[in-house]
Amino acid sequence: MKNPKLLLLLSAVLSLAAVRLAAAHPAEEPQTQGPASAARSVTVRVQECSTDGPTIAREIYGQFSEHLGTCIYGGLWVGEDSDIPNEEGYRTDVLEALRALRVPVLRWPGGCFADEYHWRDGIGPRSERPRMVNSNWGGTVEDNSFGTHEFLNLCEKLGCEPYISGNVGSGTVEELAKWVEYMTAESGPMAELRKRNGREKPWKVRYLGIGNESWGCGGSMRPEYYADLYRRYANFCREFDGNRLYRIASGASDYDYNWTEVLMKSIGSRMQGISLHYYTIKGWQGSKGSATCFSADEYYETLGKALEIEQVIRRHTAVMDGIDPARRIGLLVDEWGTWFDEEPGTVRGHLYQQNTLRDAMVAALTFNVFHRHADRIRMANIAQVANVLQAMVLTRGAEMVLTPTYHAFYLYRPHQGAQFVPTACDAAERQVTPQRRIPEVSATASRDAEGRLHLSLVNPGLEREQRVTVAFERLKPSKVSGMILTAPRIDACNDFGRADEVRTKAFRGAKITAAGIELTLPAKSILTLEIE
Ligand code: AHR
Numbered sequence: 001m002k003n004p005k006l007l008l009l010l011s012a013v014l015s016l017a018a019v020r021l022a023a024a025h026p027a028e029e030p031q032t033q034g035p036a037s038a039a040r041s042v043t044v045r046v047q048e049c050s051t052d053g054p055t056i057a058r059e060i061y062g063q064f065s066e067h068l069g070t071c072i073y074g075g076l077w078v079g080e081d082s083d084i085p086n087e088e089g090y091r092t093d094v095l096e097a098l099r100a101l102r103v104p105v106l107r108w109p110g111g112c113f114a115d116e117y118h119w120r121d122g123i124g125p126r127s128e129r130p131r132m133v134n135s136n137w138g139g140t141v142e143d144n145s146f147g148t149h150e151f152l153n154l155c156e157k158l159g160c161e162p163y164i165s166g167n168v169g170s171g172t173v174e175e176l177a178k179w180v181e182y183m184t185a186e187s188g189p190m191a192e193l194r195k196r197n198g199r200e201k202p203w204k205v206r207y208l209g210i211g212n213e214s215w216g217c218g219g220s221m222r223p224e225y226y227a228d229l230y231r232r233y234a235n236f237c238r239e240f241d242g243n244r245l246y247r248i249a250s251g252a253s254d255y256d257y258n259w260t261e262v263l264m265k266s267i268g269s270r271m272q273g274i275s276l277h278y279y280t281i282k283g284w285q286g287s288k289g290s291a292t293c294f295s296a297d298e299y300y301e302t303l304g305k306a307l308e309i310e311q312v313i314r315r316h317t318a319v320m321d322g323i324d325p326a327r328r329i330g331l332l333v334d335e336w337g338t339w340f341d342e343e344p345g346t347v348r349g350h351l352y353q354q355n356t357l358r359d360a361m362v363a364a365l366t367f368n369v370f371h372r373h374a375d376r377i378r379m380a381n382i383a384q385v386a387n388v389l390q391a392m393v394l395t396r397g398a399e400m401v402l403t404p405t406y407h408a409f410y411l412y413r414p415h416q417g418a419q420f421v422p423t424a425c426d427a428a429e430r431q432v433t434p435q436r437r438i439p440e441v442s443a444t445a446s447r448d449a450e451g452r453l454h455l456s457l458v459n460p461g462l463e464r465e466q467r468v469t470v471a472f473e474r475l476k477p478s479k480v481s482g483m484i485l486t487a488p489r490i491d492a493c494n495d496f497g498r499a500d501e502v503r504t505k506a507f508r509g510a511k512i513t514a515a516g517i518e519l520t521l522p523a524k525s526i527l528t529l530e531i532e
Helices: 004-017 092-101 112-116 148-158 173-184 189-196 223-236 257-266 296-307 309-323 357-372 404-411
Strands: 040-046 062-064 105-108 132-134 140-142 161-166 207-210 246-253 273-280 330-338 377-383 393-396 399-402 419-421 423-425 429-431 437-439 442-447 453-459 466-472 480-486 503-507 511-513 516-521 525-531
Touching: 040 453, 062 330, 092 148, 092 393, 092 399, 092 404, 105 148, 105 207, 105 377, 112 132, 148 161, 148 173, 161 173, 173 189, 173 223, 207 223, 223 246, 223 257, 246 257, 246 330, 257 273, 257 309, 273 296, 273 309, 273 377, 296 309, 296 357, 296 437, 309 330, 309 357, 330 357, 357 377, 357 404, 357 442, 357 453, 357 480, 357 525, 404 480, 404 503, 404 525, 423 442, 453 466, 516 525
Parallel strands: 040 466, 062 105, 062 377, 105 161, 161 207, 207 246, 246 273, 273 330, 330 377
Antiparallel strands: 040 423, 132 140, 393 399, 419 442, 429 437, 442 453, 453 525, 466 516, 480 503, 480 525, 511 516
């Protein structure tokens, strides 16, 4: 074929056809952009000369585990008597996978479940623990075999901080106060009870959530009422024997800036953190769309919705700045991630969804946003760690798969606890809905304690590779290596009983030049470079 325009057109059509489209609505290129498959040139400037950036809290890479579907039972916990290989009841494969991610913090027991959870039901001999109906999540009967000891011991095994979400909606002040005492006191009646249940030394529990979604499943409260309740609950949750509490108020959902304002005014420095929940969801009513079967348009719309979190964070931060300009109170995005329709054939209310390269894109682009706001965002917990929503791992019996999102977390591990380094990227933007645009390349950088620079680059485009020049203000790179996550199709996923379609690979395409570093970033890829 001699006509180059025709060739470009054909290659664009072929690459789009490679995406398994649910509906025949291939994304239309905005008119300002060139032919679909033409590579673009982008410069990413690493601005290491700017004033020192904030630390990217390790806890931004936090996880969330709720008594919901098979997150706990089957996903994390199978019990000591299970045929599934386990370490004191915890799945060995999942433990290993999560250890490799260096999970910094794990939130539990909910979610909505937290405000119906009574901790005393989950201690003592398992055979004697009362049962309850998990009314939020499919009416499943909860046998309480995974309780306080099982959770806190899991955190010890993972080497992560526990984040306890307390029951404000249907529990009492005394109940929560005693729970804190049970977990953290060296001596006294609650410590004696804990010791009788087999745990001599108290655990350290720093993060304490005072309720969850108190405007909704946590009690349908008005912010003024919740703020007063918060003050009561927080007041009686004491600090025992050197255990310092970081008390977290149940914060807003999405665009509810009034909730944040009322809490900031009424609670202020009585809280160390306030939460925010933001899901990448099409809408709360009706179909949320399939996790695996989507059009190119739907893909870009999903990314647009995911990236809108930045505007939401900015506005909550502005409200917080009005009362706390020094940014002492943290904004904790303790629930975030994609929310699609449950997989056909799975239990309703268990929120089991597959996970594709699209989900990994959402994760990486969201991390880039969190990094940019690291001076206010002190924690984030993706929903959820196993078998629920945008999970790290999926399990079926003895099988386990690592999801594309897991690999995105893995690629971003070097940014945990590192110092944020500003970057400027001149990439064009794609209009994905009348209100939302996404960048053609998104970048983030940080410097770790050993002085190594890590640069993560995301090319969300389905068709077009990007020729990237990385320019440095100070550094003269002498060594570069990288790891990349991509797949032939954006809906590629890892599933049981077959080879993984989505996994990380070494990236050898970065070249050191006089300009800095040059590379070609493939379409739909996430890359992390280590630069010395
Ligand atoms: O993560 C699933 C649910 O989403 C949580 O239980 C709740 O807090 C939120 O609405």
